[in-house]
Amino acid sequence: MSNLNIPVYLDYSATTPVDERVAKAMTDCLTLQGNFGNPASRSHVFGWKAEDAVVEARKNVADLIGANPKEIVWTSGATESDNLAIKGAAHFYSSKGKHIITVKTEHKAVLDTCRQLEREGFEVTYLDPEDNGLVDINKLAAAIRDDTTVVSVMHVNNEIGVIQDIAAIGALTRSKGIIFHVDAAQSPGKVAIDVNAMNVDLMSLCAHKVYGPKGIGALYVRRKPRVRIEAQIHGGGHERGMRSGTLATHQIVGMGESFRIAHEEMDVENARVEALRDRLYNGLKDMEEVYVNGDLEQRIPGNLNISFNFVEGESLMMSLKDIAVSSGSACTSDSLEPSYVLRALGRNDELAHSSLRFTLGRFTTPEEVDFTIAEVRKAVEKLRDLSPLWDMFKDGVDLDSVQWAAH
Amino acid sequence: MAYSDKVIDHYENPRNVGKMDADDQNVGTGMVGAPACGDVMRLQIKVDDNGVIEDAKFKTYGCGSAIASSSLVTEMVKGKTLDEAAAIKNMEIVEELALPPVKIHCSVLAEDAIAAAIADLREKRGETAPAKAESAA
Numbered sequence: 001m002s003n004l005n006i007p008v009y010l011d012y013s014a015t016t017p018v019d020e021r022v023a024k025a026m027t028d029c030l031t032l033q034g035n036f037g038n039p040a041s042r043s044h045v046f047g048w049k050a051e052d053a054v055v056e057a058r059k060n061v062a063d064l065i066g067a068n069p070k071e072i073v074w075t076s077g078a079t080e081s082d083n084l085a086i087k088g089a090a091h092f093y094s095s096k097g098k099h100i101i102t103v104k105t106e107h108k109a110v111l112d113t114c115r116q117l118e119r120e121g122f123e124v125t126y127l128d129p130e131d132n133g134l135v136d137i138n139k140l141a142a143a144i145r146d147d148t149t150v151v152s153v154m155h156v157n158n159e160i161g162v163i164q165d166i167a168a169i170g171a172l173t174r175s176k177g178i179i180f181h182v183d184a185a186q187s188p189g190k191v192a193i194d195v196n197a198m199n200v201d202l203m204s205l206c207a208h209k210v211y212g213p214k215g216i217g218a219l220y221v222r223r224k225p226r227v228r229i230e231a232q233i234h235g236g237g238h239e240r241g242m243r244s245g246t247l248a249t250h251q252i253v254g255m256g257e258s259f260r261i262a263h264e265e266m267d268v269e270n271a272r273v274e275a276l277r278d279r280l281y282n283g284l285k286d287m288e289e290v291y292v293n294g295d296l297e298q299r300i301p302g303n304l305n306i307s308f309n310f311v312e313g314e315s316l317m318m319s320l321k322d323i324a325v326s327s328g329s330a331c332t333s334d335s336l337e338p339s340y341v342l343r344a345l346g347r348n349d350e351l352a353h354s355s356l357r358f359t360l361g362r363f364t365t366p367e368e369v370d371f372t373i374a375e376v377r378k379a380v381e382k383l384r385d386l387s388p389l390w391d392m393f394k395d396g397v398d399l400d401s402v403q404w405a406a407h
Numbered sequence: 408m409a410y411s412d413k414v415i416d417h418y419e420n421p422r423n424v425g426k427m428d429a430d431d432q433n434v435g436t437g438m439v440g441a442p443a444c445g446d447v448m449r450l451q452i453k454v455d456d457n458g459v460i461e462d463a464k465f466k467t468y469g470c471g472s473a474i475a476s477s478s479l480v481t482e483m484v485k486g487k488t489l490d491e492a493a494a495i496k497n498m499e500i501v502e503e504l505a506l507p508p509v510k511i512h513c514s515v516l517a518e519d520a521i522a523a524a525i526a527d528l529r530e531k532r533g534e535t536a537p538a539k540a541e542s543a544a
């Protein structure tokens with residue numbers, strides 16, 4: 001394999017390729033010769049063998065977050081885990097109160113779940129993060145009311161890669177007796193997780209950001225002190241009644257194996273990926289008018305979210321056809337609104353439109369980073385030559401003083 | 408999103424990129440859009456003594472379809488009188504570039520840019536826009 005694979009994949013926060021070792025473990029769980037049984041079959045060896053595999057996977061997932069395997073509930077992914085956690089806890093504890101606190105930069109799986117609860121009569125406070133993307137614990141504390149039952153704050157942000165101080169929030173919510181849910185879809189293998197040290201009550205996880213398969217995730221549900229949730233999917237009573245449905249052995253085994261590898265190789269991998277991310281940033285930062293979005297220190301190693309002022313993100317991606325990245329530009333969505341995450345940081349709309357998210361990972365090479373630097377520089381230069389805003393900037397015009405014709 | 412070949416062609420080889428002297432009496436400048444909305448087009452036209460557009464230049468901040476729309480427009484207006492140029496409709500741009508529905512606003516912006524450039528030129532020359540073609544007929 002060459003060290004430069006074109007197109008270069010730098011969108012690891014969208015999803016990751018499945019690690020070969022994971023794929024191998026999964027394919028062993030499908031055919032007649034393999035471990036295909038239903039883990040719930042108690043009466044024969046096919047079921048027992050499948051259950052053994054699920055037990056091992058459960059342990060691997062639990063180990064990575066410092067939990068007991070009995071606290072892991074399999075789901076179809078982080079979206080389902082977020083729904084189950086927030087709706088499940090809000091409903092279960094609704095006799096205590098109907099107020100929920102979350103943050104404006106959360107994933108849609110959390111925000112839309114909260115919107116649904118609002119339609120059902122719950123009240124939700126959406127906190128503004130600071131300009132660096134981090135939550136001010138004092139503002140969170142100030143938002144807590146007597147009827148607050150659930151606080152939901154993500155661990156690692158999917159767009160800007162910043163890491164919230166989960167332990168500080170957990171200490172606060174525990175002292176107030178509030179259920180604390182954490183969307184940790186982006187963190188396994190990137191930041192250490194310890195649900196006990198962090199006082200987390202519910203944690204959403206998924207496999208496909210960790211070199212595991214899509215369509216499988218888990219929800220950590222604390223047992224001591226016991227956290228209760230209302231099931232959202234009813235049926236055969238699997239997963240102690242919290243999530244019914246026949247367990248997908250191959251998916252679960254894939255998630256378990258991906259978490260085992262992530263846990264084991266985390267330190268080495270993060271050092272390598274961070275060096276590559278810094279190489280990328282160093283190759284771009286001397287350009288004029290580039291801005292990093294989100295805190296650079298409290299950030300996972302593989303994320304660089306950067307705005308190239310006076311260049312629009314979608315056209316930039318069009319120039320970078322050999323590089324797979326994503327943008328906060330409105331044009332990449334159907335909504336005509338730029339990234340709500342960048343706007344919540346107080347970034348003006350122009351800079352949100354001009355942003356690119358590079359996310360590096362296990363298979364990124366130095367050659368790919370160098371290729372990307374060269375391509376990005378070339379594309380930005382070309383588009384600035386085409387940009388009337390760049391002209392005006394160079395002529396010393398203050399763009400904020402211009403009366404733009406709104407449309 | 409997949410782009411049409413024509414959008415890609417205009418994007419990769421934009422026609423008539425540049426800037427003309429905005430103070431020239433024969434140059435009309437139209438700037439439309441807003442940075443906060445993700446697109447700004449600057450279209451400039453230059454007329455000869457007979458009032459025919461002899462040159463056009465653009466610069467655009469925006470997505471690929473916005474760049475392609477303005478590049479196309481510079482080609483369309485050349486050789487036209489101001490009245491003929493003013494009659495260009497955004498749907499002609501949509502058809503020529505095969506723009507998808509979410510990109511129609513780019514063509515609208517390009518039509519607005521032509522109108523703004525013509526208005527600027529007419530104002531400079533102390534002309535008022537002639538009555539609409541319908542009422543003249």
Ligand SMILES: Cc1ncc(COP(=O)(O)O)c(C=O)c1O
Nearest residue numbers: 077078079107109158183185206
């Ligand atoms: C922070 C965060 N939460 C939730 C999700 C949704 O995860 P899934 O695709 O497993 O449903 C994602 C990924 O898209 C994410 O990044």
